[in-house]
Amino acid sequence: MNPNDLASGKGDRDENFPVASFLVKAEHRALVKAFYRFARASDDIADHPTAEPEHKLALLAAMRAGLTGEGAPEAMALRDAMAERGMDLVHAHDLLEAFTRDVTVKRYQTWDELIDYCRVSAMPVGRFVLDVHRESRETWHGNDALCAALQIINHLQDCAKDFRQLGRVYIPLETGLNVEELGADKASAQLRRIIAELARRTRQLLAESAGFSRRIRDRRLCAEVAVIQRLAESLCDRLERRDPLSENVHHGKVEALWLATGAALPALLRRAA
Structure with a gap:
């Protein structure tokens, strides 16, 4: 099989969060x-x-x-x-x-194991962007919390697809998850409780990263991180209320733009002041 045959066709505009936006x-x-x-x-x-x-x-x-x-x-x-x-x-x-x-690895037993996966799957992306902008490594704590939150949000949004297409489960088994329920058309009451609880734990990570953007020296990167923080908070709200197996838990383009504008403008104006 040629490596090009494995390409998904997905690009930076198809991601849930901005990639090298105009900011x-x-x-x-x-x-x-x-x-x-x-x-x-x-x-x-x-x-x-x-x-x-x-x-x-x-x-x-x-x-x-x-x-x-x-x-x-x-x-x-x-x-x-x-x-x-x-x-x-x-x-x-x-x-x-x-x-x-x-x-x-197809299963994660505990929350700590999932966070360790985020340590190599998500945190390096933010750290790379900070290094590109020559930001202080003192910002890494906020970055790591935000990037872990983004990764877990993606896992919760795509939990059914990951299981059905890849046999992969990122929801920690210590939650009492019945893995086979991820193949259903609609989440059971137990699965909804598990997802909502993980969304609340993810919100704790977002509370840790809440002041992260303000510690970034680059004004435009500060605004981009503020946008990502706001989008992540909104998605946590959805995951607490909606069923990702049967309901839409992604932002539409107009909604994402509205949320992004509401986060970016205050950040830019705050730095300008």
């Missing part, structure tokens, strides 16, 4: 998008519904090889772009660890 300075946008293309290609490999695990792992190994030598073109392009900035590739390597787990 990010033009001088940084190309590097952020190079990182996104590397991550998207790796994610498509790990999430392909029919490719054999051995084949996926071989392609992910080619991604890792491309970070240091000859390998996947997306990885080599990212390596060259980061070399121009003198940046370390640690965040890209962490992401590949997450995608490898996606192939080899």
